[in-house]
Amino acid sequence: MARAVTTQRKVFFTVASWAVALLIFFPILYTVITSLKSETEAIQGFGLIPSFTFENYVLVQTQNGYFKPFMNSVVISVGSTLIALLIAVPAAWAMAFSPTKRTKDILMWMLSTKMMPAVGVLVPMYLIFRDTALLDTRLGLTVVLTMINLPIVVWMLYTYFREIPGEILEAARMDGASLWNEIVHVLTPMAVPGIASTMLLNIILAWNEAFWSIRLSAANAAPLTAFIASFSSPQGLFWAKLSAASTLAIAPILVMGWFSQRQLVRGLTFGAVK
Amino acid sequence: MGMIELKGVHKSFGGTNVIPKVDLAIQNGEFVVFVGPSGCGKSTLLRLIAGLEDTTSGHITIDGRDVTGEPPAKRGLAMVFQSYALYPHMSVYKNIAFPLKMAGIDPAEIDRKVKAAAATLNLTSYLERRPGQLSGGQRQRVAIGRAIVRQPKAFLFDEPLSNLDASLRGTMRLEISELHHQLKTTMIYVTHDQVEAMTMADKIVVLNAGNIEQVGSPMELYRNPRNLFVAGFIGSPRMNLISGKAAEEHGATTIGIRPEHVSISKTGGTWSGTVGVAEHLGSDTFLHVHTDGVGTITVRTGGEIGLDHGAKVWLTPQPDKLHRFDKEGLAIA
Amino acid sequence: MGMIELKGVHKSFGGTNVIPKVDLAIQNGEFVVFVGPSGCGKSTLLRLIAGLEDTTSGHITIDGRDVTGEPPAKRGLAMVFQSYALYPHMSVYKNIAFPLKMAGIDPAEIDRKVKAAAATLNLTSYLERRPGQLSGGQRQRVAIGRAIVRQPKAFLFDEPLSNLDASLRGTMRLEISELHHQLKTTMIYVTHDQVEAMTMADKIVVLNAGNIEQVGSPMELYRNPRNLFVAGFIGSPRMNLISGKAAEEHGATTIGIRPEHVSISKTGGTWSGTVGVAEHLGSDTFLHVHTDGVGTITVRTGGEIGLDHGAKVWLTPQPDKLHRFDKEGLAIA
Amino acid sequence: ETLTIATVNNGDMIRMQKLTDDFTSKNPDIQLQWVTLEENVLRERVTTDIATKGGQYDVLTIGNYEVPIWAKQGWLLELNDLGSNYEVDDLLPAIRGGLSVDDKLYAAPFYGESAMTIYRTDLLEKAGMKMPEEPTWEFIGEAARKITDRATGVNGICLRGKAGWGENMAFITALANSFGARWFDEQWKPQFDQPEWKEALQFYVDLMKDAGPQGASANGFNENLTLFQQGKCGMWMDATSAGSFVSNPKDSTVADKVAYTVFPSKGELKNHGNWLWSWNLAVPASSQKADAAKKFISWATDKAYTELVASKEGWANVPPGTRTSLYKNDEYLKAAAFASTTLAAMDAADITKPTVKPVPYTGGQFVAIPEFQGIGTTVGQLFSAVIAGQSTVDDALAQAQSITTREMTRAGYIK
Amino acid sequence: MATRNTSTLARFMMAPAVGLLLIWMIVPLAMTLWYSFQNYNLLNPINRSWAGFENYYYFYTDPAFWQSIANTMTIVLGVLAITVIGGILLAILIDQPMFGQGFVRILVISPFFVMPPVAALIWKNMIMHPSYGVFADMARWLGFQPVDWFGQYPLFSIVIIVAWQWLPFATLILLTALQSLDGEQKEAAEMDGAGVLSRFIHLTLPHLARSITVVILIQTIFLLAVYAEILVTTNGGPGFASTNLAFLIYRTALLSYDVGGASAGGVIAVILANIVAFFLMRTVGKNLDR
Ligand SMILES: Nc1ncnc2c1ncn2[C@@H]1O[C@H](COP(=O)(O)OP(=O)(O)OP(=O)(O)O)[C@@H](O)[C@H]1O
Ligand SMILES: Nc1ncnc2c1ncn2[C@@H]1O[C@H](COP(=O)(O)OP(=O)(O)OP(=O)(O)O)[C@@H](O)[C@H]1O
Numbered sequence A: 001m002a003r004a005v006t007t008q009r010k011v012f013f014t015v016a017s018w019a020v021a022l023l024i025f026f027p028i029l030y031t032v033i034t035s036l037k038s039e040t041e042a043i044q045g046f047g048l049i050p051s052f053t054f055e056n057y058v059l060v061q062t063q064n065g066y067f068k069p070f071m072n073s074v075v076i077s078v079g080s081t082l083i084a085l086l087i088a089v090p091a092a093w094a095m096a097f098s099p100t101k102r103t104k105d106i107l108m109w110m111l112s113t114k115m116m117p118a119v120g121v122l123v124p125m126y127l128i129f130r131d132t133a134l135l136d137t138r139l140g141l142t143v144v145l146t147m148i149n150l151p152i153v154v155w156m157l158y159t160y161f162r163e164i165p166g167e168i169l170e171a172a173r174m175d176g177a178s179l180w181n182e183i184v185h186v187l188t189p190m191a192v193p194g195i196a197s198t199m200l201l202n203i204i205l206a207w208n209e210a211f212w213s214i215r216l217s218a219a220n221a222a223p224l225t226a227f228i229a230s231f232s233s234p235q236g237l238f239w240a241k242l243s244a245a246s247t248l249a250i251a252p253i254l255v256m257g258w259f260s261q262r263q264l265v266r267g268l269t270f271g272a273v274k
Numbered sequence B, C: 001m002g003m004i005e006l007k008g009v010h011k012s013f014g015g016t017n018v019i020p021k022v023d024l025a026i027q028n029g030e031f032v033v034f035v036g037p038s039g040c041g042k043s044t045l046l047r048l049i050a051g052l053e054d055t056t057s058g059h060i061t062i063d064g065r066d067v068t069g070e071p072p073a074k075r076g077l078a079m080v081f082q083s084y085a086l087y088p089h090m091s092v093y094k095n096i097a098f099p100l101k102m103a104g105i106d107p108a109e110i111d112r113k114v115k116a117a118a119a120t121l122n123l124t125s126y127l128e129r130r131p132g133q134l135s136g137g138q139r140q141r142v143a144i145g146r147a148i149v150r151q152p153k154a155f156l157f158d159e160p161l162s163n164l165d166a167s168l169r170g171t172m173r174l175e176i177s178e179l180h181h182q183l184k185t186t187m188i189y190v191t192h193d194q195v196e197a198m199t200m201a202d203k204i205v206v207l208n209a210g211n212i213e214q215v216g217s218p219m220e221l222y223r224n225p226r227n228l229f230v231a232g233f234i235g236s237p238r239m240n241l242i243s244g245k246a247a248e249e250h251g252a253t254t255i256g257i258r259p260e261h262v263s264i265s266k267t268g269g270t271w272s273g274t275v276g277v278a279e280h281l282g283s284d285t286f287l288h289v290h291t292d293g294v295g296t297i298t299v300r301t302g303g304e305i306g307l308d309h310g311a312k313v314w315l316t317p318q319p320d321k322l323h324r325f326d327k328e329g330l331a332i333a
Numbered sequence D: 001e002t003l004t005i006a007t008v009n010n011g012d013m014i015r016m017q018k019l020t021d022d023f024t025s026k027n028p029d030i031q032l033q034w035v036t037l038e039e040n041v042l043r044e045r046v047t048t049d050i051a052t053k054g055g056q057y058d059v060l061t062i063g064n065y066e067v068p069i070w071a072k073q074g075w076l077l078e079l080n081d082l083g084s085n086y087e088v089d090d091l092l093p094a095i096r097g098g099l100s101v102d103d104k105l106y107a108a109p110f111y112g113e114s115a116m117t118i119y120r121t122d123l124l125e126k127a128g129m130k131m132p133e134e135p136t137w138e139f140i141g142e143a144a145r146k147i148t149d150r151a152t153g154v155n156g157i158c159l160r161g162k163a164g165w166g167e168n169m170a171f172i173t174a175l176a177n178s179f180g181a182r183w184f185d186e187q188w189k190p191q192f193d194q195p196e197w198k199e200a201l202q203f204y205v206d207l208m209k210d211a212g213p214q215g216a217s218a219n220g221f222n223e224n225l226t227l228f229q230q231g232k233c234g235m236w237m238d239a240t241s242a243g244s245f246v247s248n249p250k251d252s253t254v255a256d257k258v259a260y261t262v263f264p265s266k267g268e269l270k271n272h273g274n275w276l277w278s279w280n281l282a283v284p285a286s287s288q289k290a291d292a293a294k295k296f297i298s299w300a301t302d303k304a305y306t307e308l309v310a311s312k313e314g315w316a317n318v319p320p321g322t323r324t325s326l327y328k329n330d331e332y333l334k335a336a337a338f339a340s341t342t343l344a345a346m347d348a349a350d351i352t353k354p355t356v357k358p359v360p361y362t363g364g365q366f367v368a369i370p371e372f373q374g375i376g377t378t379v380g381q382l383f384s385a386v387i388a389g390q391s392t393v394d395d396a397l398a399q400a401q402s403i404t405t406r407e408m409t410r411a412g413y414i415k
Numbered sequence E: 001m002a003t004r005n006t007s008t009l010a011r012f013m014m015a016p017a018v019g020l021l022l023i024w025m026i027v028p029l030a031m032t033l034w035y036s037f038q039n040y041n042l043l044n045p046i047n048r049s050w051a052g053f054e055n056y057y058y059f060y061t062d063p064a065f066w067q068s069i070a071n072t073m074t075i076v077l078g079v080l081a082i083t084v085i086g087g088i089l090l091a092i093l094i095d096q097p098m099f100g101q102g103f104v105r106i107l108v109i110s111p112f113f114v115m116p117p118v119a120a121l122i123w124k125n126m127i128m129h130p131s132y133g134v135f136a137d138m139a140r141w142l143g144f145q146p147v148d149w150f151g152q153y154p155l156f157s158i159v160i161i162v163a164w165q166w167l168p169f170a171t172l173i174l175l176t177a178l179q180s181l182d183g184e185q186k187e188a189a190e191m192d193g194a195g196v197l198s199r200f201i202h203l204t205l206p207h208l209a210r211s212i213t214v215v216i217l218i219q220t221i222f223l224l225a226v227y228a229e230i231l232v233t234t235n236g237g238p239g240f241a242s243t244n245l246a247f248l249i250y251r252t253a254l255l256s257y258d259v260g261g262a263s264a265g266g267v268i269a270v271i272l273a274n275i276v277a278f279f280l281m282r283t284v285g286k287n288l289d290r
């Protein structure tokens, strides 16, 4: 299919794709622009060139403090992802390389636990957390997010592991590798792209989880989702401040996503592509 | 140091009986080839020996020691897989060193052994490459390197050449044979390519549906196939098998004659027919002759025969090379 | 109805000149095989003919009509791909019917043609299966079915058998040859397996680095290779090539002798040596003899020779079968 | 000792956060940790926590709706000893009453508000009308329609439409009170099937249709405030705390053209809606740090704090509506043109007798029973749908009646 | 691979994941089930009593119940339709030769990184606000009356916002699938005389089928639980126009503080989700095995 691609065609698709992409990106772009406007400027109607004031960021920072919730978000999302991986890798190994008739069912059951409406179990959870002294602790939130994302992690890893030929693991076994060595020296390094992609996706999901992270935190463990909850509708003009807070809340994950998009995209198939 | 015995080994997967019951003794230093059609249980048998599958019943001994329940790592065997099963994230050096590292051998010793193995296999200049940067033949050599470095009691090969192209297959075939001459370690080699079986084996084990049909040296099987299955399987192109009247004339249900044992003439002979496809290989020509009465017979002739599609010919089998089989398909002595 | 001509066809990808300049005429009904080592441009040439690539310069005509600028669908050719390229979600029936459906032919007519093609190829009982449920050989047959159902001016095959195992390859080779006899349509067949080339072709085109080295019938190439490249490429096992003093004796830079043209003796001859690996094929034995002075020489002998590894032997080439090549590697007449 | 303080993201609270240095310098052994959340999120967080005795917070910011309910549950600590200079008696009686159970104070008011009419003098003048001292709804309706000029984006009136018991239902309940409607009769039977409700709602819907802004069904206090500050509203009936925002020239483009008067009434009823709201600080009964918490509350709600804010941000920005003394302060009265109207409204609000007919509940713009949040919000949704044009007044009232009846039956009020 | 040794080991390896998830599911579920038979209002904890099926009855007869189910379906199906169809088109567009492909992909992927409440806030205040939103500005500029999105088309607006968030996800998965389409198959179809459209219908779409199922499965899991977007924008209104099941439970639990009722709702939702899951899993399970 390597017939000549005419420049015309290429230009046409370039223009079309950029137009669509910018349209999709526009809400985010406009939020960033608005965050650099003054409040009165922000509601003056459509304008793409702000006055580049940073007062909103200063205000947001002095009002709420950005660093602590940011660190909480980082610790919780990365921590929960790592723990989930730690639990999921062996499980996915077992499912992929020693499947039984029930493997598929177990996998599907795991996914179905994600369908439980969170709010329906809020009070029980709150009580459990209170009694285990996990309320408003990073550990508590990490545990919750680990459990929430575990099914997806298992599933993703399972699909990657299944693509690894069993013969290689058998070779390792013949070579005298113990199970531990087999997983650490052979399986995991081979699945690195898949594991990286799983990790990224789950950090994103954990970062953006907004139900439990607000409900089970107060001051110490409150992540950025709670940070943004204090800006959703304050009194007076707030468009620019809200934009600044929004920008701050999404910027870290957005930047991380941009830089790692190749890894993320490469593995984002859920086994749908052979 | 490499004597393997299977005693009443039986294997079934769930309900299906893949290996009904096999007894087999492999001597130290022998090159044994398992051949048989696809799905006949060759790989399964090899994996039972390796310990990658459990026997359902029966025993496997290595050098007299019963290893039936032991995990693969303890059996002291090395295996080369069809897909090479190299570790893609490790360099050639690390691939070869892996089994030694797992055995906890010290780094200096590992280095010495890896370099020696690499030298044997002409891999010295590739040691830093990843498997992905190697050609098929080189990968296969790395896989073998990984096997020999441990100095195992026996090598197990599962169709190691089937992913290579024809000419490379020829070369690698030679290399493995040379290696066997050099190391004199027991080798068990699975293939469904009978050319490989014929050229490499000291002893061929012909399997069919999990049963051993015949065990013997290549020429034994070629000359005296015990039954129809072996007769049809060994030899390339296949033996011509004829049943019906022509067979009855020889007091058999089926007779067999190899293509190289049929002579061809334009003037007269036992069977008449017309030439179908003629395969010119340069040195030889294989004629597929559609005969009147005994079906299509393949004939091997010299390279320079002047017969073409549609020509009328007569065929005569060499009487002393005829194989006769009874109703059960067993050879009649 | 199937005459294809290439005039000064040149193709480069970006900066690399893959096909410098090719002139070639293919007659109606011919079975032409392109052979050559990997990467020599066989597939590219085929794809240029198919219209899947644009020529950089030069012209391609089919039955005298210049098709250089035309899209593939308009050229009236059919192609069978190495990977079969079957549509995995369609049944065999639908796969075969697809080109007809695209041509807007009415369903009754389609049905007739598909059934006819399926009958030709022994696919009738698989029509409702998906490609995933077929064996390799069956898939290949479906791919061919999809090609013949359109009654194209010519068939293009790109290594159609390279994904099959050895014995299946043999069978399919025969089937394609039979098909050619039956349809008498022009076929262009790409392979790097010289056995396929020899057995199937009416005319072989040997390519090397995008250049045509020689065009001719299989036996022409076998008997009179125009240069070293062709000599080394055609024939299996390969021709033994010897340079140095032994060659100078015959007034050439290099001499070549095929394994089947060397006689072997335990008592005396031209070259002495020891037997290395002996490959017993039953009917033949290939001996790899390490000679003193002219390197390793492969010798073909009868099936029943009693020579083994390490035996001392003498080799004598048949003088009338010697090939002589000059400094440029061209054959000396 | 670290106090965790849960608070809403309102301007006054945020100002308080900025002034914490003053408190910590006076109490070096106490650290403050703030949890600032949007009002609804805060309420659900705090409620869950206190009801399950989670103990996450030491000081809570809660409304006067919650205080009596929670106090009766025994969830709040009595605030009896807020220090010698706290001057409990200085608190406005209406506010103090709302925060006491059996005359015991359970929360300290941070700021309080009632409702009033805010209007644009220039627009009214342009329409040739003059705001009476005690406007009636009839007058308001007429004036609003006259002022409306959609071409220039001027709406005659801005009223809350966003669903929520504290949003549109606060206003609509006050409006209904002024029309003589009530939520429940003495047997806790819902009254949406009564003509007063129909009249009030119809009036509200018609007025919003004729003179209200685009997308009014999503407008709450904040949205209306923005609209008004942008000069898009002629009149606005809402909380008195809006006064300091609309009159602040920094944010408001119409600061010099606003005036204030009382919440309108209907005809002869003279009921101005009885809106009374305060944000208060309270301490959970289970608190381990009660003393420190009380110290903080006392700091944040006493007179000195008012002066502190005044010294830093000016008198117009001090938290209003909690202390009598503030309304006697000349500087404040000078700085805040809305002060007198605010005081008048707060003094007039009677939460024990919100409407004309007798009721079994207390509360002005809300009904002080636990179930009200749910019921109020649901009914608010129904009324909001009418404003959005998705439903009719009759349908909405009928549904409100049946849903309320259902919930009250379930909760055991209706036997 | 399948020695007794390894399969025993496999059980052990699965134990933590399975065990933890089992606890994670069973404990709250059991508590929820227990509460769903209790009269338990958080604000009135003293009045706890056995309620029998009353909570279920009240939840089921809630005037918003049926509408909430319809709305749930609308959101799920609407978003799926937009993201799948849009995702396919977008994937095809991005797959074309162009300048700056990497950058385009970065732009397109971005909404996926935005947390749901922020996405809702941005759309509500910046884009769809009837006075200050970009849409309103555009409408005025074109001389139209701005549309009150959340008042007039609440459910549609929410579908748009949620679809915006999930479009990148669908696009990326479909793009990877698209790029994995065997080149020889395309060429074969071309040789067979199939035009661009025929190739899309007969080749590309069937090839994407697996990925589409995966997109549907994963998104459905998340879409059934959409509530933050509703909470921020419409609060379920006007009326119950944008109340879905998750939000209805939310309202019951955190507005009425009716733990019993919310638990009953939770149990109902679990049952409904499992019905959906059952059908989904069966089709997907089948599709993934292929
Ligand atoms: N894990 C398994 N579960 C069930 N059946 C199996 C399993 N492994 C192999 N089989 C069955 O056992 C039989 C023998 O398989 P085996 O792989 O040993 O054949 P083979 O001779 O190696 O064939 P090939 O030449 O195709 O590799 C086949 O029918 C196969 O379907
Ligand atoms: N699209 C392309 N862009 C750049 N180079 C190409 C392209 N296609 C083929 N080539 C180069 O052209 C040369 C000829 O390739 P071609 O595929 O025709 O070889 P071939 O003879 O078919 O080899 P093989 O036997 O391995 O299939 C190779 O060197 C290859 O790298």
Ligand SMILES: [Mg+2]
Binding pocket: B042, B043, B044
């Ligand atoms: Mg096998």
Ligand SMILES: [Mg+2]
Binding pocket: C042, C043, C044
């Ligand atoms: Mg090729």
